[in-house]
Amino acid sequence: MRIGILGSGLMGGKLGMIFARAGHDVIFSYARSEQKLKRLAREAKGKARAGTPREAAQDADAVLLAVHWLRFDDVLKQAGDLSGKLVLTCSMPMNEDNTELVVAHTSSGAEELAKRMPKARIVAAFGTVPSEVLFGVYEARRKAHRPSLVYCGDDRRGKNVAAGLIRDVGFDPVDAGPLRIARYTEPFTMLIAQLAYEGKEGPELAYRFERLGK
Amino acid sequence: MRIGILGSGLMGGKLGMIFARAGHDVIFSYARSEQKLKRLAREAKGKARAGTPREAAQDADAVLLAVHWLRFDDVLKQAGDLSGKLVLTCSMPMNEDNTELVVAHTSSGAEELAKRMPKARIVAAFGTVPSEVLFGVYEARRKAHRPSLVYCGDDRRGKNVAAGLIRDVGFDPVDAGPLRIARYTEPFTMLIAQLAYEGKEGPELAYRFERLGK
Numbered sequence: 001m002r003i004g005i006l007g008s009g010l011m012g013g014k015l016g017m018i019f020a021r022a023g024h025d026v027i028f029s030y031a032r033s034e035q036k037l038k039r040l041a042r043e044a045k046g047k048a049r050a051g052t053p054r055e056a057a058q059d060a061d062a063v064l065l066a067v068h069w070l071r072f073d074d075v076l077k078q079a080g081d082l083s084g085k086l087v088l089t090c091s092m093p094m095n096e097d098n099t100e101l102v103v104a105h106t107s108s109g110a111e112e113l114a115k116r117m118p119k120a121r122i123v124a125a126f127g128t129v130p131s132e133v134l135f136g137v138y139e140a141r142r143k144a145h146r147p148s149l150v151y152c153g154d155d156r157r158g159k160n161v162a163a164g165l166i167r168d169v170g171f172d173p174v175d176a177g178p179l180r181i182a183r184y185t186e187p188f189t190m191l192i193a194q195l196a197y198e199g200k201e202g203p204e205l206a207y208r209f210e211r212l213g214k
Numbered sequence: 215m216r217i218g219i220l221g222s223g224l225m226g227g228k229l230g231m232i233f234a235r236a237g238h239d240v241i242f243s244y245a246r247s248e249q250k251l252k253r254l255a256r257e258a259k260g261k262a263r264a265g266t267p268r269e270a271a272q273d274a275d276a277v278l279l280a281v282h283w284l285r286f287d288d289v290l291k292q293a294g295d296l297s298g299k300l301v302l303t304c305s306m307p308m309n310e311d312n313t314e315l316v317v318a319h320t321s322s323g324a325e326e327l328a329k330r331m332p333k334a335r336i337v338a339a340f341g342t343v344p345s346e347v348l349f350g351v352y353e354a355r356r357k358a359h360r361p362s363l364v365y366c367g368d369d370r371r372g373k374n375v376a377a378g379l380i381r382d383v384g385f386d387p388v389d390a391g392p393l394r395i396a397r398y399t400e401p402f403t404m405l406i407a408q409l410a411y412e413g414k415e416g417p418e419l420a421y422r423f424e425r426l427g428k
Contacts, residue, residue, distance in 0.1 A: 176408055191390060191395065204425050206423075206425075207421055209420075211415055212351065
């Protein structure tokens, strides 16, 4: 698959590298510097390159949106028309100092994004784990008992693609239902962040849903 | 410990039975009928009995609040003064038909409860798993890899007691921080409910937080 990364920061950078190592064509875009994009592409050691947001979005089978909430307008303007595209979002609707959700309860970041791009096929995924755990999960992907990763969305085909990419990264995809469930997965991400960054055991945190007796 | 159950429904009934089996003195109160309270006490097969909310709260080392959000006023009026008491709440701030949170984002059910009873020591616990999984977790308590259970609160001593009770039920207690984190654990409970009741795999769902490489 061709995957465009819009926002090559902690999450986008690492996920893009893993997608490339898993065999996908990746274009990194939208980081603090062109150097960082080139470094990511080099370190990905796969079919990866640096590009503009427009290049990342063009011809992509899936676009990963991994920018700060305050940069949505800017990156989407640069990316151009995303109608019909599968847009995976791991962006959280955070305030400027990343302490609080600015959208919650009656909506979610993912739903707001869908309102803004009604013709894109939005799936919320990858946001619920800290970036620090991603390489570890990928490296452990052949073990039994993979960690879970919830995803949600209203586009059945897009969700199937998302589930495949989640598997590629090393997680067990857990379908949480329609996009409005992001109202719960985004606060869940806040809980995960609290445990990862405020606890004493470090940020390499993952989670697993288990059914008893199974 | 002496544990008073305020609200002996699905959660309170099962948790009370498990507390009794784990060796605690339990008083069941506030169910649809006196018969149900007596049946719970009989089936608990430990030091358990039926009582009024006031009897359940009096002399209790901990009180479990497990009523529907719309019954808080009524049960608290019947229970009498809870100043200084450890109050474990697993109640979710749900609307009448249990489809949506009525408090979220800028507050939580647990925080609203604390405002109402500023002299009680509130710990939010046990709400994040379906009642259907409780007996299974208790029965599997001697196995390695117990499921996690998050709890939060502002009273250090009360949290230690809560952690002990969580262990008694068979979970691995995970301290999620201060009571305001209930703003995230309550929507997390909604996510759990979605996976448990809307999915195809049944409601016996638990979760486990894992640190990679540990």
